[in-house]
Amino acid sequence: MSFVVEFNSLPLEALVKRSQTTGVQAVRESLAKTKLSLADFANLISPAATGLLEHMGRRSHAMTQQRFGKVIRMFAPLYLSNECVNNCQYCGFSRDNPILRVTLSLEDAKREAQALKEQGFRNLLLVAGEHPKFVSNSYLKDCITALHCDWPGISLEVGPMEAADYRPLVEAGADGLVVYQETYDRKVYADMHTAGPKRNFDWRLETLERAYVAGFRRLGISPLYGLADWRFEAISVAAHADYLLRNCWKAQLTISLPRLRPSAGEFQPLTHMTDRDLAQLVCAFRLMFPDVGLVLSTREPAKLRDGLIPLGITMMSAGSHTEPGGYTGAGKEKIHHTERGRIVELASGASEWAPTPKNATNATGQFQIADERSAGEVAELIRRLGYEPVWKDWDAALTA
Numbered sequence: 001m002s003f004v005v006e007f008n009s010l011p012l013e014a015l016v017k018r019s020q021t022t023g024v025q026a027v028r029e030s031l032a033k034t035k036l037s038l039a040d041f042a043n044l045i046s047p048a049a050t051g052l053l054e055h056m057g058r059r060s061h062a063m064t065q066q067r068f069g070k071v072i073r074m075f076a077p078l079y080l081s082n083e084c085v086n087n088c089q090y091c092g093f094s095r096d097n098p099i100l101r102v103t104l105s106l107e108d109a110k111r112e113a114q115a116l117k118e119q120g121f122r123n124l125l126l127v128a129g130e131h132p133k134f135v136s137n138s139y140l141k142d143c144i145t146a147l148h149c150d151w152p153g154i155s156l157e158v159g160p161m162e163a164a165d166y167r168p169l170v171e172a173g174a175d176g177l178v179v180y181q182e183t184y185d186r187k188v189y190a191d192m193h194t195a196g197p198k199r200n201f202d203w204r205l206e207t208l209e210r211a212y213v214a215g216f217r218r219l220g221i222s223p224l225y226g227l228a229d230w231r232f233e234a235i236s237v238a239a240h241a242d243y244l245l246r247n248c249w250k251a252q253l254t255i256s257l258p259r260l261r262p263s264a265g266e267f268q269p270l271t272h273m274t275d276r277d278l279a280q281l282v283c284a285f286r287l288m289f290p291d292v293g294l295v296l297s298t299r300e301p302a303k304l305r306d307g308l309i310p311l312g313i314t315m316m317s318a319g320s321h322t323e324p325g326g327y328t329g330a331g332k333e334k335i336h337h338t339e340r341g342r343i344v345e346l347a348s349g350a351s352e353w354a355p356t357p358k359n360a361t362n363a364t365g366q367f368q369i370a371d372e373r374s375a376g377e378v379a380e381l382i383r384r385l386g387y388e389p390v391w392k393d394w395d396a397a398l399t400a
């Protein structure tokens, strides 16, 4: 049975209601258990649980250290292309946004990767918009093949594929796949995705299962917080994680915690999630899933990231750029301006997100990052907190 079938039969409405109205006693009872159900998880993310947040934080901290040790795994996103055939209202790369676009050549990608390697990274996340012409399967395979010898850990965040299309990418050296569902609310999903293959909610929801069949052994999931009610999203992604742990048990699972950031298109969040909500959610995920990696990106500001590390975060990006060529300026000479998917010559800049291509130092980024510290500065901070930044995915290195 696929997760889509299980998802459709979940009592989501009742679980969300529980997460909004449960009392302190029910939260205490959930905290006393060693194995939590979805109903317990709903209790832990409730307003009633905020009074017990310190206690949850201590438990979450201890459990994380026991399962993961005092280490934070470092990774870096390398954007290959910001061409995209989808219109996703919240994304800077959305097809109709008038922005500066480029797809890196193999040489460009190698140059970008080398710059990241020099910063210490050995764990790479290759990111690209969904565009069969620019980001073909053979292009992705060539990129992975070119980078694999230097990079023991390569994950992908690209448009969903069939299992048969994933296999050559696994054989070329990719071992991880990240697919954000964006929102688990079908109505909001339909409103947000107005054009392109991404409109198919179920196809996307089953992607990790196809990836597992194809051989990926590191799987990453998440909603994008800011589209639907955060408690609804958290319960849904918890159900998704629970399904993957039962059915794709040979894979390591990570859950990310991305909140919307400003981007081209000027989309405004539809819902709000406070910093305290985010901290509570980190603890609830850890208590529900002791062995699942929790990922925090540079979408969050430095101070908040530093504060969330001891609560249960196990993996972080640092010094990130969300535009192709962002680390070295690679691909600069091919940058072009597009409007509604067509290349348009511009005499002057179109917006703050897209100056004239001739003057541009880089293509347009997917979103603004909030933590602008370098990888070295973040690593130093991690050490000061008593943790060891780990740059290499040892498991992948040992099985390669």
Ligand code: SF4
Pocket: 084, 085, 086, 087, 088, 091, 092, 093, 094, 095, 128, 129, 130, 198
């Ligand atoms: S979220 Fe992904 S699919 Fe949607 S516009 Fe952005 S890059 Fe394209």
